[in-house]
Amino acid sequence: MFAPVPSRLLFLGALAFLIGFAISVSGDTYLAWKARVFTDTEQADPAISGELALSPAADGIPNLLKYAFALDPHKDGSFALPQLSLMQIVDPESGQPRKFPAITYRVSSTDYPSDLYFVPEISFDLQSWRRGETVFDSPISQAPVNAGDPTFVTCRALLPVTENSKAFLRVRVFEGQTLPDDWQIANFGHVGVDPSGDADGDGRSNFEEFLKDTDPNDYYDGVAPEVTVVSGDSQYGDPSSVLALPLVVKVTHQSQPLVNAPVEFRVPPDSGAFSQSPAQFSEAIVIRTSDSGLATAYFRLPPTPAVAIAISISTGGISVAMAAYTNSAVEPRGSLSIIEGNNQMGLPNQVLSEPFVVRLLGADGQPVAGATITFSVSAGDGRVAADPFNSPGSNSVTLTTNDEGLAWIYYTHGPVPDTVSEISVVATTPAAEASFSARSVAYAPLTPRLVAAGASHTLACYSDGTVWAWGDNTFGQLGDGTTTSRWHRAQVAGLANVIAVSTHTDTSAALRSDGTVWTWGDNVDHALGDGDSEEASALPVQVLQGAGVPLTNVVAIASGYSHNLVQSRRDGLGLGVGLGLSAGK
Numbered sequence: 001m002f003a004p005v006p007s008r009l010l011f012l013g014a015l016a017f018l019i020g021f022a023i024s025v026s027g028d029t030y031l032a033w034k035a036r037v038f039t040d041t042e043q044a045d046p047a048i049s050g051e052l053a054l055s056p057a058a059d060g061i062p063n064l065l066k067y068a069f070a071l072d073p074h075k076d077g078s079f080a081l082p083q084l085s086l087m088q089i090v091d092p093e094s095g096q097p098r099k100f101p102a103i104t105y106r107v108s109s110t111d112y113p114s115d116l117y118f119v120p121e122i123s124f125d126l127q128s129w130r131r132g133e134t135v136f137d138s139p140i141s142q143a144p145v146n147a148g149d150p151t152f153v154t155c156r157a158l159l160p161v162t163e164n165s166k167a168f169l170r171v172r173v174f175e176g177q178t179l180p181d182d183w184q185i186a187n188f189g190h191v192g193v194d195p196s197g198d199a200d201g202d203g204r205s206n207f208e209e210f211l212k213d214t215d216p217n218d219y220y221d222g223v224a225p226e227v228t229v230v231s232g233d234s235q236y237g238d239p240s241s242v243l244a245l246p247l248v249v250k251v252t253h254q255s256q257p258l259v260n261a262p263v264e265f266r267v268p269p270d271s272g273a274f275s276q277s278p279a280q281f282s283e284a285i286v287i288r289t290s291d292s293g294l295a296t297a298y299f300r301l302p303p304t305p306a307v308a309i310a311i312s313i314s315t316g317g318i319s320v321a322m323a324a325y326t327n328s329a330v331e332p333r334g335s336l337s338i339i340e341g342n343n344q345m346g347l348p349n350q351v352l353s354e355p356f357v358v359r360l361l362g363a364d365g366q367p368v369a370g371a372t373i374t375f376s377v378s379a380g381d382g383r384v385a386a387d388p389f390n391s392p393g394s395n396s397v398t399l400t401t402n403d404e405g406l407a408w409i410y411y412t413h414g415p416v417p418d419t420v421s422e423i424s425v426v427a428t429t430p431a432a433e434a435s436f437s438a439r440s441v442a443y444a445p446l447t448p449r450l451v452a453a454g455a456s457h458t459l460a461c462y463s464d465g466t467v468w469a470w471g472d473n474t475f476g477q478l479g480d481g482t483t484t485s486r487w488h489r490a491q492v493a494g495l496a497n498v499i500a501v502s503t504h505t506d507t508s509a510a511l512r513s514d515g516t517v518w519t520w521g522d523n524v525d526h527a528l529g530d531g532d533s534e535e536a537s538a539l540p541v542q543v544l545q546g547a548g549v550p551l552t553n554v555v556a557i558a559s560g561y562s563h564n565l566v567q568s569r570r571d572g573l574g575l576g577v578g579l580g581l582s583a584g585k
């Protein structure tokens with residue numbers, strides 16, 4: 001009737017049935033039972049007492065089932081095998097009686113086989129068998145009336161049968177946690193699956209998944225979770241950069257966080273990559289939820305600028321979406337190196353002797369030919385021109401780099417001396433900036449017509465009518481409005497059309513072509529002759545011939561100790577004739 005199966009799995013074919021390891025007594029094991037029910041000689045012969053050997057009662061029942069169902073291996077147990085029945089229960093909703101198949105088996109009341117699992121299964125076609133709490137009610141144990149008699153365990157199917165339908169039930173008996181080969185192959189494609197492993201991380205071992213008839217590779221076992229976006233949605237970032245914030249979703253079921261739930265983050269091909277840490281990115285990744293039900297992934301944007309990326313996050317058949325965006329194109333940066341021309345000084349209204357020359361280098365450090373470069377006057381009063389001899393110049397000029405990446409411009413200072421100019425240089429492809437600086441210096445004539453030396457300063461009168469002075473300026477004898485001594489010449493302020501200069505000690509004097517005389521510097525003994533008693537003047541003052549009356553018609557001047565002499569045109573030419581200014585007015 002029964003043929004031993006090659007594995008340690010045995011089952012009884014029968015109509016209707018269910019689970020039976022809910023009973024706990026002092027545990028028995030097959031070895032203990034075998035030692036108890038077989039003689040020493042029988043125990044020594046595995047053909048007689050082996051687990052899968054047919055029992056010596058010749059009833060076709062393997063010893064393991066005799067042990068499982070508390071049967072004597074030496075007596076016919078055929079009529080004590082699991083029994084099928086139909087249990088009639090009134091449906092509380094319809095009030096109609098319904099018939100449910102059940103299977104009842106017996107176990108020892110005193111020596112419950114603690115090394116066995118009793119697994120009831122039901123089938124309607126003898127092809128597929130179902131088990132677990134979705135198809136069987138909790139087993140019911142009926143304690144024996146007489147101590148020592150077996151306990152009867154009844155497992156009722158939750159699926160009713162009708163007059164015209166059939167159901168098949170069986171109880172499978174497993175010694176220890178053993179996974180049937182067909183179940184392993186159906187779920188994993190191979191045998192050798194670890195029964196205590198947890199392939200899907202749902203907290204149920206593979207053997208528990210088998211007992212409950214749940215999917216060992218499905219964390220959710222068909223129960224849909226809720227997924228919500230926590231943070232990280234709709235961020236922007238530069239192409240190929242990692243988004244500043246990680247993408248975080250929360251997985252719950254009935255508001256409770258689900259721990260270790262597998263959450264898949266995915267984007268279309270070539271649309272970026274994920275990582276659980278800021279490294280090792282891939283286009284799709286499965287991340288397990290934390291103790292608080294959170295799944296966190298870092299996302300690296302694709303290299304394509306200005307694109308929107310649709311991110312799909314799914315778990316348990318539920319998906320939520322996030323988005324990420326790459327910023328617009330970021331051009332690679334180059335550099336502008338200044339070849340020559342920076343920090344030149346030049347005269348007002350004159351073109352600088354050297355052009356401003358730059359070389360544009362790409363991100364690879366190589367010269368960029370044919371690139372657009374704009375030179376602009378950002379400070380100062382001058383003009384730029386590509387060809388200063390054929391152009392008046394303008395505020396801005398755009399050029400193209402030559403084969404060596406070079407571009408240059410000429411700069412003409414404006415009319416204002418001592419003005420600092422800034423010329424900015426901008427390239428756009430690649431982007432780069434530089435700037436030049438230039439300063440205009442005061443115009444000074446080159447050949448003096450007259451030179452006069454004082455105690456520690458010198459005056460020079462040029463043919464353009466200007467007077468310049470250098471040296472000691474303690475008394476303002478340089479006439480530039482300051483008392484700062486100068487290494488180099490500075491123009492005497494406020495004087496034009498001068499035809500002669502003279503000086504003595506620290507007092508300076510100048511004769512203008514209009515016949516007036518101007519003095520500056522030390523006023524010791526009223527040498528300035530301006531009718532004032534100030535000790536000194538740093539700017540030229542006019543010499544008076546009387547109170548409020550300028551001295552005019554002078555044709556020559558000379559200076560002596562604490563006085564200046566002038567020769568009046570009215571008095572004729574001749575040294576020594578004139579007015580002693582040191583005498584006062």
Ligand SMILES: [Ca+2]
Nearest residue numbers: 198200202204
């Ligand atoms: Ca599992």
Ligand SMILES: [Ca+2]
Nearest residue numbers: 202215216218
């Ligand atoms: Ca599962």
